[in-house]
Amino acid sequence: MKRTKIADLLKTKDFGKQVNVKGWVRTKRESKNVAFIALNDGSVIHNIQIVVDFTNIDKKDTININTGAAISVDGKLIESKGSGQNIEIIAEKIEILGEADPEKYPLQPKKHSLEFLREIAHLRFRTNTFGAITRVRHAMIFAVHKFFNDRGFYNIHTPIITGSDAEGAGEMFRVSVLDPINPPLTKDKKVDYTKDFFGKETNLTVSGQLEAELAALALTEVYTFGPTFRAENSNTSRHLAEFWMIEPEVAFADINDDMDLAEDMLKYLVKYALENCSDDLSFLSKRLLDEEKNKKQDERQMELIEKLNFVLENKFERITYTEAINILKNSKPNKKKKFQYLIEDWGADLQSEHERFLVEKHFKKPVIITNYPKGIKAFYMKQNDDGKTVRAMDVLFPQIGEIIGGSQREEVYDKLLNRMKELNIPEKELWWYLETRKFGTVTHSGFGLGFERLMLFITGMGNIRDVIPFPRAPQNAEF
Ligand code: 4AD
Numbered sequence: 350m351k352r353t354k355i356a357d358l359l360k361t362k363d364f365g366k367q368v369n370v371k372g373w374v375r376t377k378r379e380s381k382n383v384a385f386i387a388l389n390d391g392s393v394i395h396n397i398q399i400v401v402d403f404t405n406i407d408k409k410d411t412i413n414i415n416t417g418a419a420i421s422v423d424g425k426l427i428e429s430k431g432s433g434q435n436i437e438i439i440a441e442k443i444e445i446l447g448e449a450d451p452e453k454y455p456l457q458p459k460k461h462s463l464e465f466l467r468e469i470a471h472l473r474f475r476t477n478t479f480g481a482i483t484r485v486r487h488a489m490i491f492a493v494h495k496f497f498n499d500r501g502f503y504n505i506h507t508p509i510i511t512g513s514d515a516e517g518a519g520e521m522f523r524v525s526v527l528d529p530i531n532p533p534l535t536k537d538k539k540v541d542y543t544k545d546f547f548g549k550e551t552n553l554t555v556s557g558q559l560e561a562e563l564a565a566l567a568l569t570e571v572y573t574f575g576p577t578f579r580a581e582n583s584n585t586s587r588h589l590a591e592f593w594m595i596e597p598e599v600a601f602a603d604i605n606d607d608m609d610l611a612e613d614m615l616k617y618l619v620k621y622a623l624e625n626c627s628d629d630l631s632f633l634s635k636r637l638l639d640e641e642k643n644k645k646q647d648e649r650q651m652e653l654i655e656k657l658n659f660v661l662e663n664k665f666e667r668i669t670y671t672e673a674i675n676i677l678k679n680s681k682p683n684k685k686k687k688f689q690y691l692i693e694d695w696g697a698d699l700q701s702e703h704e705r706f707l708v709e710k711h712f713k714k715p716v717i718i719t720n721y722p723k724g725i726k727a728f729y730m731k732q733n734d735d736g737k738t739v740r741a742m743d744v745l746f747p748q749i750g751e752i753i754g755g756s757q758r759e760e761v762y763d764k765l766l767n768r769m770k771e772l773n774i775p776e777k778e779l780w781w782y783l784e785t786r787k788f789g790t791v792t793h794s795g796f797g798l799g800f801e802r803l804m805l806f807i808t809g810m811g812n813i814r815d816v817i818p819f820p821r822a823p824q825n826a827e828f
């Protein structure tokens with residue numbers, strides 16, 4: 350018999366129908382004459398209940414059906430009286446496909462800590478929490494592509510191995526095939542990368558932006574959605590060494606168009622999740638409520654669904670960096686020295702504690718900050734006439750802080766070249782990028798949305814290592 354997914358079975362009311370299901374056992378409860386098996390195949394958060402009547406099925410054959418085992422069940426759909434579902438299966442034939450030794454299987458039917466589950470990431474997909482996160486993650490990937498496709502954007506694949514540092518922050522992983530113990534050396538005793546695979550120094554990309562700009566200056570509206578890599582030693586709940594980034598780039602668009610696009614996209618994605626992931630979100634909401642029980646009232650987050658709706662309903666506040674600094678300087682936590690990094694002077698970089706203060710305490714809605722000091726932003730950003738600020742825009746979210754970073758780009762050749770010189774960015778590495786400013790240069794803008802930061806927000810999870818299947822972080826590349 351052909352297998353039916355549990356997601357599909359739970360939607361039907363075909364009582365009496367013969368079906369086959371396959372999945373992994375979550376629990377088995379047993380009495381003298383009957384056993385109840387909760388079976389899950391990951392197609393949906395809910396389990397289907399299998400009723401095993403020992404007058405039909407030999408009890409001996411069910412002894413090795415333990416939590417974690419994979420089984421195949423042929424049986425009849427019947428109306429459920431008590432399992433919390435409409436439907437259950439009365440088993441006629443059960444086959445054990447793969448046993449799981451109950452003494453050794455690490456996932457017992459009880460609550461495990463997220464830290465423990467990170468150590469068994471090869472099995473954590475089988476928990477309700479990670480099943481839900483994985484399905485929501487898929488829905489969000491799909492929604493990103495749908496959002497852009499519906500608006501006529503073209504997806505482009507930007508390179509993963511590059512010779513340039515798009516953000517100019519020097520936080521790159523080198524890609525090399527040279528012998529690490531005995532590399533070829535130049536006359537002045539430096540590693541000779543001309544002998545390396547690509548004939549030059551290369552690294553994993555930190556961003557697809559520079560190449561996306563090239564495409565936007567021909568196709569007008571493009572986006573990339575790929576993995577990016579940063580060797581920054583930030584061991585926080587919001588940083589990964591390997592994360593996925595969505596980067597739209599639009600010709601003929603200025604910073605205001607850029608902010609509109611960012612706000613539209615975030616609202617679209619939140620709405621998509623609410624409309625398409627309701628079962629998983631209600632589970633994640635309950636999980637969060639449970640976790641927050643132990644926190645003090647004023648430290649608790651808003652309920653998940655409420656928080657998502659809250660983003661949909663509010664226009665994001667748009668302020669300049671200078672306005673933000675003034676608010677922060679005069680804020681209670683700054684005056685009472687509660688911030689870890691006190692705000693003293695204009696020019697200071699904003700830390701996530703400051704970003705969260707603005708969003709959660711001051712404005713109580715998402716905030717977009719524009720016109721940052723040029724000294725704390727990347728070389729490619731459009732310089733304002735004041736000579737001090739650039740047309741950057743960061744979108745800040747509750748619990749997360751920065752979720753999007755973007756800008757209008759400097760499209761004037763001389764200004765871009767001068768800024769690169771000031772920052773010692775070698776012209777010969779980026780000659781191709783500069784050249785687009787010589788031929789048909791136009792105003793253009795874009796941004797990067799950190800996909801896992803979005804996932805943190807949508808799922809209400811507290812640690813970024815729990816919203817990507819196999820996190821890469823300092824001292825951590827297992828699986
Ligand atoms: O602000 P960032 O560094 O901007 C760029 O890379 C630009 N090239 C984007 C563009 O304009 N096309 O990174 C963009 C976003 C951040 O706002 C954050 O959400 C996420 O990427 N991000 C990280 N997410 C997880 N772990 C890290 N280490 C991250 N660094 C940045």
Ligand code: MG
Pocket residue numbers: 751753754
């Ligand atoms: Mg940034």
